[in-house]
Amino acid sequence: MQKASFLFLTIYIVLSSGLFCQNLHLKIDGNTEFETSTIDALNYLKNHKDYSSIKHEVDSVQKRLFKMGYIENRLNEIIKINDSSFKTQIHLKKKFSNIFIYYDKTTIKRRFLETISENIFDDYFELEFSKIETVLNFINSKISDEGLPFSKLRLFNIKVRDTSNLSANLVIESKEQKRVISNILIKGYEKFPRSYLKHYLKIKSSQVFDLTKIKNKTNQLNNLKFANEAKPPEVLFSKDSTILYLYLEKAKSNSFDGFLGFGTNEETSKLEFDGYLNLNLTNNLNFGESFKLLYKSDENDQKTFQTDLTLPYVFKSPIGIDLLLRIFKKDSSFTTVNQSLKLHYQINSKHKIYAGLLSTESNNLLTENTSLTISDYKTQYYSFAYEFIKPQSYNPLFLINSKLYLETNFGERKALNTQEKQSLFSIDAFKIFNLNRKNSIFLRLNSAYLNSNTYFENELLRFGGINSIRGFEENSLFSSLFSLINTEYRYQLNNSIYIHSIIDAAYFENKILNTKEKLFGYGFGFGILTQAGLFKFNYANGKSENQKFKLSNSKIHLSLIANF
Template identity: 60%
Template sequence: MKVIGQNFYLKITGETEIENTVIDSLSYKQSHIDFNSIKAEVNMLQQKLFQIGYIENEVKPLIKENDSSYLSFFQLKKRYVDIHIYYNEKIVPRNIIEKVTHQINDNYFILPFTDLEKSLYTLNSKISDLGFPFNKIQLQNITIKNNTTLKANLTSVTNTEKRSIDKIIIKGYEKFPKAYLKHYLKLKTNTTFNLSEIKEKTEALNDLRFANKIKDPEVLFTKDSTILYMYIEKAKSNNFDGFLGFGTNESTNKIDFNGYLNLNLNNNLNAGESFNLIYKSDESEQKTFNANLNIPYLFSSPVGTEVGLQILKKDSSYTNVNQVAKLYYQINPQTNIYLGIKNTNSNNLLSDDNAISEIQDYKSNMYTLKFSYSKLQNNYLFNRNLFLAFEIGNGKRKYLNNSENQTSLFIDAFKIFNLNQKNSAYIRLNASSLFSENYLENELFLFGGINSIRGFEENSLNASMYGLVNTEYRYQLSNSLYIHSIIDFSYFENKLTIQKEKLYGFGFGFGLLTKAGLLKFNYANGKNENQKFKFSNSKIHLSLTAIF
């Protein structure tokens, strides 16, 4: 036996055509499954009329026209446009009322009636943020002021003492570094309890590499204390990165291999610290060793430190040893300011008989000022949307019996423009410049390769000043695979050899998220402005970033 449900129909009408227009504008539902649904729809429409100012509206009993049709008759009566609310600054400060209206007098403020419910909710929320989560405000003594205006008194239902955060308890990752609570999230005990601000601040946890927010914070209120519970988990943040590159050596016509290893260790001591180690071997028998240690919030202060050691051996020509020490202050979770010193010691490895005057033993000291800003995004393949680092340095370089003042500039910035879920554009700007009266070959910048202009050998180009632009058009085929174009441009100057040149790099690549990590493949061909394309100049770069 099959049961077929009956449809019921509702028609709502007013006293006049104007009232019918108002009712129809509220878009009530006409078709219903039963009589209870019809009654609920009539009540809902009456509430909507209250909210837009028809507070005196009346509804007559439902009339059954036939077995499936019902008629509801409304009398809308007078509509009130606004309301004058009289307030006491001890209950609601004037600066909070300014959040909902600018029509404020000494003892009352004016609200459009349609904004009344939303405005009262906002006022309650703002009072709660002042440390009074249990205080509720309401309107009393609502009366008619004139044909279009009501008036009422704003009162407080409860009056409790101001609440402060007495204790913060972390669940899930109990060893979460406490300095990050104080200086990164800026959550402290004995401060005013503000739930909206707490939720906003805890969102910054998503920008940390080593920790994630499990769920929103919760609060336990007792008679004499307020305890904040935060739910955090420790995330895998160590990563190992390496690449293998190969191309044809123009001198020997044989394939040369090059590559590097990059190890990042983060928060292994539960202090938010990071350690970075890079070893690189390039095609030109160039060896690079970099080690960098970053320790935030020294002695629970807002100041952190960064120290580094960089060793470069350029075939059998020279070695450079750089020692860097910086102090930095975190303005907010995305922004840091650094003040540091950089010491360089360079040694000429050539024998005296073959000594080249452009390569000399020298020492330099340079004081640096740096600014950095970073913004993340919710995409595992491209988790950083914006990055900016700018550094200026000034100091002296000494060689033989000469001493010269030098100034250096450095900028590295990139931005991802998300066109839609699958398409995006990546643009990066990287530039360095050294200002000096004279130049030595072993103090020039080295660039070229996968991390600068692609299609050229790693660190095969010398410059006293260079600027480069990397661009990629990316198409994300899935959550684990994307393809991209490569269009790079660079301009550099070498004042030692009086050289000015433009370089271009073109190619394509892809990224694949595997169980082992993120595998990247780049194929790029590089040329200068006066050179024709040669496939023999192409470079293939492979890299794999594994997170553990």
């Protein structure tokens, strides 16, 4: 019984020890009821554990009153009422609402002030008193961005202007000249093509040092396929130099997808390849170059071979070169060879313009020309294009948020000793509307128009398939004009799996057959990001406007994009 009583007494003492701790109460009054209510509105801390905490809270309240404009407030001494209560009084006095700050317009640019004040004059600007600290920090950051990272601001000659306003002079203290970048050192990926620093990021030596802009620009490195920013940039300041350190890492930028099959042609006894191959090699020479190889042999006995070579910033200039060779063969009817040479200029990380030449040569392979619409011809175009790309590197499934590519071509066609003016226009654009973290809507517009007085079958535009209107065979549709819309509602299960709907619509015209038709494609699909790459599955059924739905018209499109 004694042990139980002793245990109970011990537990009681431990649990109720807080009752013996000192709990002090603070009350701050003003000189009038209005002043007291103003102080109470600050919601200051009233209960404290010791006198030091009370003193710290009173000082904090007084500083807050200073920032509100009560710069003449007077604090009386803290009085002890009893063992647990303390009180003091703060006489707020006059409140100053605004301050007129005089500045030197040769050192502070007016455009900085336009974002912080509505009343700006040649030698002063008006500001609410409560915003002084925020505004001075803002101005100081802007001056720092102008190459003076160690500058300081202060107000002096503070005077009472009238009953509710003050005036002061703004002074910039800096003991050094403007800082410029003296050297740029790359760590991690030392072979990173330095032309991208100058022309893509717009960062170079002898440039005025602005750390905020530098960080914004280096973030754009994550938009490149072949490099990432390992960590934010750092700066080493010395007496006579400013060295910028960039921390980069090389990324896997090569990709491959497709399948191949081969067999012997029974008529010619020659080996023939069927299938699809898409190879993309990027930055393997640490130049930022890109090489693409495409081979496609589809069920319509059509074969496509295409190579693209992009050389950016040739001879360290802002100009790049794009070369293309495309060979298309339609069974034993005709072949078409396209060649193009374009120069491009990267305006910034999102915008690019092109200009160049595009030539086409097509040959009739029919020994007996039973088709009057197939003929030998040559075309020569002057080509102009514009490209816009907005990435979203935070989503590994959908790395690009929006893209726009516009191309115009003007020239002439030569055939059978005749010449004819022609023009070719095309647009390819898409946009992802992110509704929330898991739901999004994908919209794509793809259109092309060949403008000519007469047409040959072997020069018509070809579309249809997984990268066009789904539910139709690859390149099975020929037209002089087409326009299609791809739509998908996407639901992202996690960071590596998504499912989506397929609703496609297209309109096309064929001037040779004098036909106009509407097409539709419906279906569903999914994508899985695996260690091998991004696997895509699409099931779609295609039909024309007046055609009934048939399950036999359904197509399955498979794609696996492997990065290495």
